[in-house]
Amino acid sequence: MDSTKVNLKSLHYYDELFICAYCAYCVNNEASCPTYHSVLHEIVTGRGKIITARNLSQGLINHEEGLDALRDGLFLCTFCGACQENCIVDIPLTKVYSELKTLVQDRLPKTTKRVFENLEKEHNLYGLDQVDRDSWSYEIEDQYNEWVNLQHETGFFLGCVYSYSGRAGQGPVAVLKLAKEAKEKISIFSPSEYCCGNPYLLGGQKAKAKEFASHNVSEIQKLGIKNLIIACAGCYRVFTKEYPLLLEKELPFRVISHMEYLNNLIKDKKIFLMNKSPLKVTYKDPCELGRHCGVYDVARDLLSVLPGVDNQEMANHKDKALCCGSGGLIKANHPEIANEIADRLISQMKELEVDLCVNACPSCLLNIDENLKSGKSKIKSIDIAELVLNRTNES
Numbered sequence: 001m002d003s004t005k006v007n008l009k010s011l012h013y014y015d016e017l018f019i020c021a022y023c024a025y026c027v028n029n030e031a032s033c034p035t036y037h038s039v040l041h042e043i044v045t046g047r048g049k050i051i052t053a054r055n056l057s058q059g060l061i062n063h064e065e066g067l068d069a070l071r072d073g074l075f076l077c078t079f080c081g082a083c084q085e086n087c088i089v090d091i092p093l094t095k096v097y098s099e100l101k102t103l104v105q106d107r108l109p110k111t112t113k114r115v116f117e118n119l120e121k122e123h124n125l126y127g128l129d130q131v132d133r134d135s136w137s138y139e140i141e142d143q144y145n146e147w148v149n150l151q152h153e154t155g156f157f158l159g160c161v162y163s164y165s166g167r168a169g170q171g172p173v174a175v176l177k178l179a180k181e182a183k184e185k186i187s188i189f190s191p192s193e194y195c196c197g198n199p200y201l202l203g204g205q206k207a208k209a210k211e212f213a214s215h216n217v218s219e220i221q222k223l224g225i226k227n228l229i230i231a232c233a234g235c236y237r238v239f240t241k242e243y244p245l246l247l248e249k250e251l252p253f254r255v256i257s258h259m260e261y262l263n264n265l266i267k268d269k270k271i272f273l274m275n276k277s278p279l280k281v282t283y284k285d286p287c288e289l290g291r292h293c294g295v296y297d298v299a300r301d302l303l304s305v306l307p308g309v310d311n312q313e314m315a316n317h318k319d320k321a322l323c324c325g326s327g328g329l330i331k332a333n334h335p336e337i338a339n340e341i342a343d344r345l346i347s348q349m350k351e352l353e354v355d356l357c358v359n360a361c362p363s364c365l366l367n368i369d370e371n372l373k374s375g376k377s378k379i380k381s382i383d384i385a386e387l388v389l390n391r392t393n394e395s
């Protein structure tokens with residue numbers, strides 16, 4: 001047996017590996033580990049990954065097989081944060097996973113390698129032509145042309161998923177239509193945007209993520225933006241939690257979610273809401289906005305002021321919300337597991353008999369949409385901005 005010890009001492013959070021109590025609260029809790037419930041294999045859980053890393057560091061398991069198993073556990077994880085939220089000794093598990101990923105760079109899953117190649121070539125997740133980064137905006141072409149690269153205090157960072165994935169682009173379109181109705185302007189710097197860097201972070205490549213962070217921050221500064229609107233939960237987490245660490249400084253602008261921006265427009269009476277046909281909806285807390293950033297109430301506040309909209313909470317919500325299955329590159333690496341995870345979430349929506357699943361993350365929106373459609377459900381998956389627009393004159 002090749003039991004070479006793997007030296008983990010240089011990793012941040014090395015000590016945390018040795019405070020695990022093996023209690024399994026990271027697996028057995030209300031939000032539960034979504035991939036564990038699909039694959040029923042402990043390597044995917046917080047406890048499983050920690051035990052494997054410890055055994056590798058002590059030479060107790062085969063070096064090659066152990067690293068392969070650790071890689072599988074790390075890349076089957078949706079990064080939902082349910083384990084971290086429930087860890088009995090407060091191990092920052094998602095940070096530990098990011099560090100452990102640096103150990104398996106020589107054996108990355110094929111799809112993850114392809115994502116890295118896409119980022120290198122075109123600076124977006126999909127490897128699509130960077131000049132098509134504006135494809136989300138065709139419906140509002142004139143407004144886009146007027147607002148693109150505007151020197152302005154308020155800006156909008158789209159991110160790859162909203163920019164390129166068609167259906168999800170309706171969210172930012174709704175935000176811009178509402179801003180126009182409110183007689184506001186927003187600077188769009190879509191053509192010079194790079195991916196926020198989340199896939200690099202999820203794949204264990206911090207240095208590349210830092211390069212992308214520096215580019216984006218410098219482009220935002222060139223336009224004089226002081227308030228940056230972000231509608232994607234992943235980009236929001238990366239800008240607010242990761243950029244200050246990567247760049248070792250506070251950001252020179254404020255980041256707000258599109259929900260906060262829309263809430264302010266309503267409070268300031270800049271947009272006017274109308275009562276239309278009643279709708280029963282449920283809000284899906286995105287893991288990267290909820291558990292990772294603690295943003296829960298702004299969505300509920302916004303939904304509560306929309307006339308005729310009745311927001312019903314799923315059995316699991318806020319810090320106990322179920323994952324949609326699209327995070328952590330798992331949709332790219334293991335789509336069948338991502339779909340199974342979405343199905344468990346959808347069953348909670350069905351119990352409520354809602355008309356709509358309301359999202360604040362394009363990845364959640366798309367994975368839920370795909371699985372609602374394949375299950376022939378009548379529930380529709382939409383962005384919260386689309387629902388706000390639906391309650392105005394402009395829809």
Ligand code: SF4
Pocket residue numbers: 026032033034035036044045046076077078079080081082083084094
């Ligand atoms: S982040 Fe989510 S999927 Fe990953 S180990 Fe923790 S609970 Fe499981």
Ligand code: SF4
Pocket residue numbers: 019020021022023024025026027046047050086087088089090091
């Ligand atoms: S909850 Fe924390 S301490 Fe308990 S097994 Fe999981 S990682 Fe270890």
